[in-house]
Amino acid sequence: MLAIEASNLTKKFKQKTAVNGIDLSIEKGELFALLGTNGAGKTTTIKMLSTLIVPTAGQIKINGMDIISERQRIRQILNVSPQETAVAPNLSVKENLEFMAGVYGIADKKKKIEELINLFGLNEVLSQKAKTLSGGWQRKVSIAIALINDPEILFLDEPTLGLDVIARKELWKIIEGLKGKITVILTTHYMEEAERLSDRIGIMANGDLIATGSADQLKAKAGTDNFEDAFVKIATGGETE
Amino acid sequence: MRTLNFAKRNFKEIIRDPLSIIFSVVLPLFLLWIFQQFKIPSENYKLQNFTPGIIVFGFSFITLFTATLVSKDRTTSLLVRLGISPMTPIEYIGGYMLSIIPMLIIQIILFFILAVVLGLKFTVYTVLAVPVSIMVSVLFIALGIIIGSFASEKASSGMASVIVQLVCFTSGMYFPKEAVGKGFAKICEYLPFEPSLNIIKGVMNNKQEIITARNIAVFLVYTLLAMAVAAVIFKRKMLSDNK
Numbered sequence: 475m476l477a478i479e480a481s482n483l484t485k486k487f488k489q490k491t492a493v494n495g496i497d498l499s500i501e502k503g504e505l506f507a508l509l510g511t512n513g514a515g516k517t518t519t520i521k522m523l524s525t526l527i528v529p530t531a532g533q534i535k536i537n538g539m540d541i542i543s544e545r546q547r548i549r550q551i552l553n554v555s556p557q558e559t560a561v562a563p564n565l566s567v568k569e570n571l572e573f574m575a576g577v578y579g580i581a582d583k584k585k586k587i588e589e590l591i592n593l594f595g596l597n598e599v600l601s602q603k604a605k606t607l608s609g610g611w612q613r614k615v616s617i618a619i620a621l622i623n624d625p626e627i628l629f630l631d632e633p634t635l636g637l638d639v640i641a642r643k644e645l646w647k648i649i650e651g652l653k654g655k656i657t658v659i660l661t662t663h664y665m666e667e668a669e670r671l672s673d674r675i676g677i678m679a680n681g682d683l684i685a686t687g688s689a690d691q692l693k694a695k696a697g698t699d700n701f702e703d704a705f706v707k708i709a710t711g712g713e714t715e
Numbered sequence: 716m717r718t719l720n721f722a723k724r725n726f727k728e729i730i731r732d733p734l735s736i737i738f739s740v741v742l743p744l745f746l747l748w749i750f751q752q753f754k755i756p757s758e759n760y761k762l763q764n765f766t767p768g769i770i771v772f773g774f775s776f777i778t779l780f781t782a783t784l785v786s787k788d789r790t791t792s793l794l795v796r797l798g799i800s801p802m803t804p805i806e807y808i809g810g811y812m813l814s815i816i817p818m819l820i821i822q823i824i825l826f827f828i829l830a831v832v833l834g835l836k837f838t839v840y841t842v843l844a845v846p847v848s849i850m851v852s853v854l855f856i857a858l859g860i861i862i863g864s865f866a867s868e869k870a871s872s873g874m875a876s877v878i879v880q881l882v883c884f885t886s887g888m889y890f891p892k893e894a895v896g897k898g899f900a901k902i903c904e905y906l907p908f909e910p911s912l913n914i915i916k917g918v919m920n921n922k923q924e925i926i927t928a929r930n931i932a933v934f935l936v937y938t939l940l941a942m943a944v945a946a947v948i949f950k951r952k953m954l955s956d957n958k
Contacts, residue, residue, distance in 0.1 A: 550801055556796060557792065562724055569724075569727065574800075576716070578800065
């Protein structure tokens with residue numbers, strides 16, 4: 475069953491075409507990574523799929539629901555962890571979780587928050603103001619908040635950007651724990667991250683989705699043993715060889 | 716419920732950043748006190764006239780304060796997260812408005828307490844002026860949301876200070892509008908600041924004749940328009956910020 479089905483998805487900003495009529499299908503429970511160079515159209519695609527911006531053309535179905543006419547229903551079943559850390563800076567970690575639980579009208583708020591505190595190991599920073607947390611902790615809190623409504627679909631926009639290697643590996647463990655349970659769409663610049671975490675990978679360049687497949691399939695397609703080389707070859711059409 | 720939840724969050728953000736609260740309360744209080752020390756021989760500076768003026772002047776700082784809060788929110792990714800949540804623009808606007816009200820109540824009560832200490836006669840109409848003032852403040856909060864929705868954090872404080880100046884010059888709190896000229900007086904009648912002041916002054920002094928039908932009409936048109944524009948601009952900017 476498909477969680478996301480997009481056809482001819484297009485976004486234009488005045489004269490610039492950010493996303494150029496892409497077709498994309500993502501299965502339920504799949505972890506799909508979207509790769510691309512800067513300005514390839516990854517974040518714009520995620521913003522359209524997550525209802526934040528309206529496509530210029532094309533159609534998106536989320537769990538079979540139309541993204542325009544059933545926007546409010548769709549918003550109940552998805553969540554996002556944006557590129558920059560999205561927390562209320564003067565609220566404590568616990569207050570941030572409570573606030574977002576209120577936004578989604580979570581029935582058993584206390585139980586859900588407790589569950590997330592345990593999953594992300596947030597106890598030691600629970601009463602700390604979000605703005606005083608380190609980058610790694612802020613990302614963890616940001617992803618924890620994104621799980622507050624038990625989303626069926628979760629968008630992670632460069633979740634480990636700027637983190638040190640230990641914080642990154644900790645987050646990978648958490649993301650791996652989500653695999654199979656919810657559909658995750660992840661954008662990243664880190665090839666190792668995409669290769670290790672994803673079931674399938676889509677490569678975008680200049681607004682086009684130019685290749686999709688597993689890391690092994692993409693390596694085979696590019697004729698390389700290394701995923702980073704495969705990405706470079708596909709994204710540039712072999713021009714940097 | 717979502718409105719209340721958002722208001723609660725905003726309120727916590729406000730009280731944990733107390734500098735602007737001090738500014739929007741202490742400065743008008745100081746002005747109320749200092750102008751009474753000068754014994755200026757003008758009707759404008761009598762407590763029954765100057766106290767409502769100071770209240771409206773204090774509200775212009777609420778505009779500044781709200782504009783900063785909204786523009787600051789826009790610079791963080793928190794609004795991206797909220798943008799894909801089931802929250803509607805009306806819930807955002809309601810949440811911003813409700814979160815400012817506790818501060819407004821404190822502000823208004825402190826102004827009245829100081830005015831009474833300085834010699835204002837305390838009556839039931841003084842008490843009645845509190846909820847009326849809160850109603851008037853809606854206009855100023857909406858103006859703050861409009862400014863905060865399209866201006867950056869730095870620019871919003873500059874733009875909101877235009878409202879502070881407009882209140883000073885066109886509300887009639889410091890000098891009668893006729894003193895500047897007929898044309899200026901006419902403009903003041905069609906701006907919302909003099910009507911705001913007259914509504915509070917009329918209720919506080921139990922002088923209904925001060926509140927004209929035009930005052931009420933001008934105030935209502937501006938307030939309803941400001942609220943509608945605030946909702947539309949906030950939604951539009953939220954989408955364009957996220958492009």
